[in-house]
Amino acid sequence: EAGVAQSPRYKIIEKRQSVAFWCNPISGHATLYWYQQILGQGPKLLIQFQNNGVVDDSQLPKDRFSAERLKGVDSTLKIQPAKLEDSAVYLCASSFRGQVRTDTQYFGPGTRLTVL
């Protein structure tokens, strides 16, 4: 079974530039998560999708971050414009049903973003 795919694996940009990350979850998984992991910290949830609807985006900085999951499969996370503090690893995860308390979340390898 293929795991969660993410691209690119690494990205270096200047501040105020735009960047986009792509995620393809495990086939058949209804729920998709984007996390931000700053160096020295644990992952923090940015947004959760159930199929193609948003379940939780309370911690997404909506003035600069956006995400979409068209057709309920793969997803794109965008930052525009980027700030220095956005330097982090962006992790995508998926789960079968979206029962956060009990489902296993499967994580991709992440995209490491460096903003200069």
Place this chain on the structure above:
Amino acid sequence: AQSVTQPDIHITVSEGASLELRCNYSYGATPYLFWYVQSPGQGLQLLLKYFSGDTLVQGIKGFEAEFKRSQSSFNLRKPSVHWSDAAEYFCAVVGGDTGGFKTIFGAGTRLFVKA
């Protein structure tokens, strides 16, 4: 607010020695607790989880964790560490209410294994 504390930023153990990684949580209701491992360049992998029942939970790769409600702890243990266990370990609790739940991670403990 719900939170997770992992008191040790890093730990070094000798190969073959036993391991215990500490985790304390803050959550008013019944906690749903998890341990994940993250190897360099890889995503997080679930080691084990606790919802209810037996407070000693067995996981993959020979790991186990014990839930102690009186101490608000969920410590991870392994009787004999292998060099391949060197990685970062994250404890997590699912916080929230019926309006919505989210996974809250601790800051992680990096495990170093010496020969």
